[in-house]
Amino acid sequence: MIKIKFGTDGWRAIIADDFTVENVKRVAYATALWLKKEFKEPSAVVGNDPRFAGPLFADVTTRVLASQGVKVFRAEDAFVSTPMISLGTVRKNASAGIIITASHNPPAYNGYKIKASYGGPATPDDIEKVESQIPDTIDLTLKSIADYQKDGLVEFVNLEDMYVAHVENNFDLEAIRTSGLGWAYDAMYGAGMNVMERLFPDITRIHSDHNPGFAGQAPEPIQRNLKEFEDIIKMSEGEIASGLVTDGDADRIGLYDQDGNxxxxxxxxxxxxxxxxxxKGMKGEVYSTFSCTSKIQKLCDAYGLKNTVTKIGFKYICDLIVNSGNPFLVGGEESGGIAVAGHIPERDGIWIGLIIWEFIAKTGRSLSELVQEIYDVVGKFAVERYDLHVTEELKQQIISNSKTGKYTSFGSLKVARTEDMDGFKFFFEDESWVMIRPSGTEPVLRVYAEAPTSADSFKILDTVKGILLS
Structure with missing residues (x-):
């Protein structure tokens, strides 16, 4: 048996290779042991996204948990999003939420995410407790889900209805629907498709049918994956005010303005x-990860808001939302995971998209005009990124050079100061910067740059890349 290790956001593996029924049983069993130790009356909400074999793995998880006396609230929906599981966990007062998903990973993968009782990512501490109890082999006699239902250990819940009602109670949907503006949504064949069809049946929607293989593409809402959607918006010649994209489990967001930018x-x-x-006149603290734009601090300073910078990973944002004891406003990371006050402490692509759509509809200003309002306060900027595939030896050499202060300049760019919270961020004299950070999950060195324009950022990236690889 393989050793199962959770990454930054769950356990992920290739279906039928390491992500098998047997291995899911092992993880579910360890989850049950953890829940029974931590809670007097342990319970869990369980569901799956639209990936291949999701219902099979969710059913296995349900049966293993129930076999150990854990009450399971099983999503009756064909598939659900991660935010639906998190919301359901809070609404059902469950001890945990479990969703079978590999998020934005390629179609060959599936995964297993654990959510805590507060409706956000489980802490690294709790994940470690689950990991440490995963047995090498497992031999369980499992009954059918119908039998566990009769025993009172499985109850089916409609998480889609719950989520739609929550959206309807928190947004002025009529302002969006009757604005006279066109809207578009790319589901990327992911778990947001049914909810968006219910909320906005008349808007332009693509990739909103069930395709467990995601048409062969990783359902990650980054620009290079969205050419078809981008072209639709551009061809509308301003008829579409904004385009929203969500990933495979609908917790990450991508967004387009009226010109297809x-x-x-x-x-x-x-x-x-x-x-x-x-x-809206709301107040609270802002939490942003180390790879986010420095303009967040500048805007917070202008508005008298406190901004706390965290290590990279939404779990650090969630920890502050749940445990800081301070009022919270907005928190997020560079990779598209964002949470806001008034909702669960969880990334939610649809929720964040609807806030922006409501902003556009209620002000009557285009998305590009709203972005300009930001620029008027903080100045124009662009953050770009390269993923450099390098040898492990070169990666370690670059990290060592960064640690020991060997990079005092990159070409004509003189380093004015350095920050090293999670990776290495080199600030230049004009406050533009470059950041170097090894990926925790791939043989990749991530290099980010921020400058006034996209062209300037790429120029920095090209200069730094040349030096790092020389």
Whole structure:
């Protein structure tokens, strides 16, 4: 048997290779042991996204948990999003939530995410407790789900209805629907498709049918994966006010303006702070990860808000939301995972997209005009990224050079100061910067740059790349 190790956001593996019924049983059994130790009356919400064999693995998880006396609230929906599982966990007062998903990973993968009772990622501490109890082999006699239902250990719940009602109670959907503006949504064949069809049946929707293989593409809402959607918006010649994209389990967001320009997470975070504080009058702390734009700090300074920078990973954002004891406004990471006050402490692509759509509909201003309002306060900027596939030896050499202060300049760019919270961020004299960080999951060195324009950022990246690889 393989040793099962959880990554930054769950356990993921290739279906039928390491992600098998037997291995899912092992993980579910360890989850049950953890739940029984931590809770007097342990319970869990269980569901799956649209990936291949999701219902099979969710059913196996359900049966193993029930066999150990854990009450299971099983999603009756064909598939659900991660935010639906997290919301269901809170609403059912469950001890945990489990979703079978590999999020934005390629179609060959599936995975197993654990959510805590508060409706956000389980802590690294709790994940370690589960990991440490995964048996090498497992031999369980399992009954059918119908039998566990009769025993009162399985109860089916409609998480889609629950989530749609939650959206309807928290947004002015009529303002969006009757704005006279066109809207578009790319589900990427992911778990957001049914909810968006129910909320907005008349908008332009693509990749919104069930395709467990995601048409062969990783359902990650980054610009290079969204050419078809981008072209639809551009061809509408302004008829579509904004395009929303969500990933495989609908917790990450991608966004387009009326001209078909991609609006990244850095800009979305700033728009959320601007709308929630300046327009809606809400207050609270802002949490952003180390790879996010420095403009977040600048906007928070302008608005008198506190911004706390964390290590990279949504779990650090969630920890502050749940445990800081302070009022919270917006928190997020560069990779498209964002949470806001008034919702669960969880990434939610649909929820964040609807806030921006409501902002557009209620102000009557285009998304590009709203972005310009941000620029008026913090200045224009662009953050770009290269993923460098390098040897392990070169990766370690670059990290060592960064640690020992060998990079005092990159070409004509002189390093004015350095930050090393999670990776190495080199600030230049004009406050543009480059950041170097090894991936925790891939043989890749990530290099980010921020400058006033996209062209400037790529120029920095090209200069730094040349030096790192020389």
């Amino acid at each position: 991609f609006v990244d997470s850095h800009h979305i975070l700033l728009l959320l702070i601007h709308y929630m504080y300046k327009v």
